[in-house]
Amino acid sequence: MTVIATICPFCGVGCGMGLHVRQGRVIGVEPIPGHPVSQGQLCSKGWNVPFAIEPEGRLTRPLIREKGGFREAEWDEAIRYIADTLKALREDSGAERLGLISCARATNEDNYAAQKFARAVLGTHNVDHCARICHSPSVAGLQATLGSGAMTNSMADVEATELIVVWGADATENHAVFGGRILRAWQQGAGLIVVDPRRTRLASVADLHLQPRIGTTIALANGLLHLIFANGWEDRAFLAARVDNVDVVRAAVAEWTPAHTEAVTGVPAAQLLEAARRYAQADTAFLCYGMGVTQFSSGTNNVIALANLVLACGQVGRPGTGINPLRGQNNVQGACDMGCLPNVYPGYQAVSDAAVRDKFAAAWGISQPTAPGLTSLGMTKAAEAGDFRALIICGEDPVVTDPDQNHVGRALRRLDLLVVLELTLTETAKLADVVLPVASFAEKDGTFTNCERRVQLVRQAVPAPGECRADWQIFVALAQALGASGFDWPDAASIYAEMAALSPIFSGISHTRLQHHGLQWPVDAAHPEGALVLHRERFPLAASGRARMLPVHQSDLAEPPDAEFPLCLTTQRLSCQYGCGSMTRRAPLLEREVPGGLLFMHPDDAAHYGLPDGAPVGVRSRRGYLETRVQISDVVPAGVVSLPYHFREAPSNQLTCRAEDPVTHMPELKACAVRVEPLSRPPRPIQLIPLGERLREAR
Numbered sequence: 001m002t003v004i005a006t007i008c009p010f011c012g013v014g015c016g017m018g019l020h021v022r023q024g025r026v027i028g029v030e031p032i033p034g035h036p037v038s039q040g041q042l043c044s045k046g047w048n049v050p051f052a053i054e055p056e057g058r059l060t061r062p063l064i065r066e067k068g069g070f071r072e073a074e075w076d077e078a079i080r081y082i083a084d085t086l087k088a089l090r091e092d093s094g095a096e097r098l099g100l101i102s103c104a105r106a107t108n109e110d111n112y113a114a115q116k117f118a119r120a121v122l123g124t125h126n127v128d129h130c131a132r133i134c135h136s137p138s139v140a141g142l143q144a145t146l147g148s149g150a151m152t153n154s155m156a157d158v159e160a161t162e163l164i165v166v167w168g169a170d171a172t173e174n175h176a177v178f179g180g181r182i183l184r185a186w187q188q189g190a191g192l193i194v195v196d197p198r199r200t201r202l203a204s205v206a207d208l209h210l211q212p213r214i215g216t217t218i219a220l221a222n223g224l225l226h227l228i229f230a231n232g233w234e235d236r237a238f239l240a241a242r243v244d245n246v247d248v249v250r251a252a253v254a255e256w257t258p259a260h261t262e263a264v265t266g267v268p269a270a271q272l273l274e275a276a277r278r279y280a281q282a283d284t285a286f287l288c289y290g291m292g293v294t295q296f297s298s299g300t301n302n303v304i305a306l307a308n309l310v311l312a313c314g315q316v317g318r319p320g321t322g323i324n325p326l327r328g329q330n331n332v333q334g335a336c337d338m339g340c341l342p343n344v345y346p347g348y349q350a351v352s353d354a355a356v357r358d359k360f361a362a363a364w365g366i367s368q369p370t371a372p373g374l375t376s377l378g379m380t381k382a383a384e385a386g387d388f389r390a391l392i393i394c395g396e397d398p399v400v401t402d403p404d405q406n407h408v409g410r411a412l413r414r415l416d417l418l419v420v421l422e423l424t425l426t427e428t429a430k431l432a433d434v435v436l437p438v439a440s441f442a443e444k445d446g447t448f449t450n451c452e453r454r455v456q457l458v459r460q461a462v463p464a465p466g467e468c469r470a471d472w473q474i475f476v477a478l479a480q481a482l483g484a485s486g487f488d489w490p491d492a493a494s495i496y497a498e499m500a501a502l503s504p505i506f507s508g509i510s511h512t513r514l515q516h517h518g519l520q521w522p523v524d525a526a527h528p529e530g531a532l533v534l535h536r537e538r539f540p541l542a543a544s545g546r547a548r549m550l551p552v553h554q555s556d557l558a559e560p561p562d563a564e565f566p567l568c569l570t571t572q573r574l575s576c577q578y579g580c581g582s583m584t585r586r587a588p589l590l591e592r593e594v595p596g597g598l599l600f601m602h603p604d605d606a607a608h609y610g611l612p613d614g615a616p617v618g619v620r621s622r623r624g625y626l627e628t629r630v631q632i633s634d635v636v637p638a639g640v641v642s643l644p645y646h647f648r649e650a651p652s653n654q655l656t657c658r659a660e661d662p663v664t665h666m667p668e669l670k671a672c673a674v675r676v677e678p679l680s681r682p683p684r685p686i687q688l689i690p691l692g693e694r695l696r697e698a699r
């Protein structure tokens, strides 16, 4: 048996793992003892990696849709078919009706190749990925206030801080190994404040659990800021030296008195005072946050509200402090870094900047459109309207994971060409015209970038099953079939080198420099060894190097409960499952943990509806309907029900709404109105996409 050191392919913690390989198969895993992030730990998902990627049940040959089903095809035929169709569609209706969804689970090299294919070969900035419905408000909100959208500090900082604040994140479930580090830090004396409408595991041990009403982040942050200014607890020296626009924000939070804040958020005034005092007066306070902040139609303003709080107290730019978005997917930081976003090239270089466009045009030998492209949900919306023709989706399952499932299904069915690059036949792949089999993380070289900006090497441990190829190799073949040059990379390292040469913040990174547990960007002349802490002396926002506070105002949920739909539905994750479940649900031990689909409901609500634990129910929103079973739980507050989003038989996105953040188009995944209907028979699983069904509607 050999052991190959690599990185876990699930969440953004980026734990180091050794893959046990025998006879060309991954037969087990082990944690890596000296790894700086995971310190010899893995969570249950990491331990179950071999099941997630085992060759049985994987796609191994290209599939082309034929007569209501799929037939196997040779690579040459599949590539030719896609290339010819893309060419015809572009000639017919222009590059702006073609697009690409990239994959935050794949490597940086895959993602660089994907966006280069979209921009340099298709000729469009219509490239996006799941960050859109995840931390895009962090990218926008932190960019606007601090000048950079990434986690400012490192995960190890929780062990060197006086106070940890976890705001709208369920870290023991979703960043499990990091959640464990938070618990250890708390046991060793760090303070812990949790802000969450649900009583998460961390909330149940925290010194202080603020339990706001769903969707009241701005009110709460403004209320805390009001108390900080009112008591003179702000860091005046820091504000004078490093922050603009303070007085405007001070005036804007004047109305958020404790009484007003309590009335809106439901958090008692005494708790507000204690939280404000402890956060402002701690020498070091580490604030991290997640989807409970971003997944709202006010997502960007929510992030800005937290940034104001952090800046006011000078809790940034030093070890043990910071504003730290817990990036979700193993390589979502990397997919953003690589420019898989409609408005930036690799390294966050703006599409709107003519000098940047000229640089990439010269490097890639093709001029680029001047306007940013469509977002992922923008492409779906255009498709439903019949205004979009071809979409290449690498490793995402929007039929399960995007909001308003019935809308997604209608949109994808209207495309002239849907190509899906996947490990298995997901619900989305079932709708494709061509499905291409890809190599998993264990079958290719490359890099992942974790949530603390650490670029780490992923190493091929086994050959890919059947005819699977790495995503980047598929883009090479497609580019060549379309007559493009500049895609003749011999290996993943040379892709990284091309990217680094074009992106100042990664200019000091190469595969050879990453051997020892990677580097945290920026890695450039000013930071030759990378940066554990951002913004030590200046913020990369303006020439002055100063940050900017911005006033933000509380807004209502897009769809508050009413007489017809009296409950607020929120969506959550479970420690034992991941995303659409296409990988974790292949692991028998994980699948055994929780039955597929559960509706968490407070005991008072269950009593009101006369529902015993495990009772079958229908759940209905204005957009859809599903059936599942009730799990009575006082983790959720009364009036709120919660569904995990991993289960295709009871998919929460049947119900969710598409109300959007005006800045980033983030949908309001954390709140919509539903009603619960008791059933007198067992729940019926949702029939998603029956294989072969693909009614192409007349254009």
Ligand SMILES: Nc1nc2c(c(=O)[nH]1)N[C@H]1C(S)=C(S)[C@@H](COP(=O)(O)OP(=O)(O)OC[C@H]3O[C@@H](n4cnc5c(=O)[nH]c(N)nc54)[C@H](O)[C@@H]3O)O[C@H]1N2
Residues within 6 Å of the ligand: 011, 012, 134, 167, 168, 169, 170, 171, 173, 174, 175, 195, 196, 197, 198, 200, 212, 213, 214, 215, 216, 217, 289, 290, 291, 292, 293, 326, 327, 328, 329, 570, 571, 572, 573, 574, 575, 576, 577, 578, 579, 670
């Ligand atoms: N096991 C597992 N781990 C995962 C994933 C997975 O699918 N499974 N997915 C990965 C991905 S892609 C991501 S993005 C991360 C997400 O990780 P988290 O950010 O932790 O995501 P969620 O559990 O969706 O939401 C976090 C919390 O927000 C709370 N919340 C809801 N509304 C509000 C509100 O108005 N205010 C506040 N303060 N809180 C609110 C919810 O109660 C919930 O506890 O997890 C990653 N890790």
Ligand SMILES: Nc1nc2c(c(=O)[nH]1)N[C@H]1C(S)=C(S)[C@@H](COP(=O)(O)OP(=O)(O)OC[C@H]3O[C@@H](n4cnc5c(=O)[nH]c(N)nc54)[C@H](O)[C@@H]3O)O[C@H]1N2
Residues within 6 Å of the ligand: 103, 105, 106, 107, 130, 131, 133, 134, 135, 291, 295, 328, 329, 394, 395, 396, 397, 398, 401, 402, 403, 421, 422, 423, 424, 426, 438, 439, 440, 441, 471, 571, 572, 578, 579, 580, 581, 582, 583, 645, 652, 653, 656, 669
């Ligand atoms: N209701 C509700 N919906 C949500 C959320 C929520 O909190 N509530 N959270 C949202 C968030 S934060 C996110 S990030 C999205 C995630 O949504 P998705 O990105 O759709 O979720 P994943 O399960 O990660 O799907 C990734 C797919 O990539 C495939 N894959 C893995 N490795 C590779 C590879 O190397 N190459 C290729 N081509 N494919 C690969 C896997 O097989 C898997 O099917 O869901 C969002 N949807």
Ligand code: SF4
Residues within 6 Å of the ligand: 008, 009, 010, 011, 012, 013, 014, 015, 038, 041, 042, 043, 044, 045, 046, 047, 175, 176, 177, 178
């Ligand atoms: S915490 Fe995240 S990266 Fe670590 S083993 Fe679990 S899923 Fe993998």
Ligand SMILES: [Mo]
Residues within 6 Å of the ligand: 130, 133, 134, 135, 328, 329
């Ligand atoms: Mo995410």
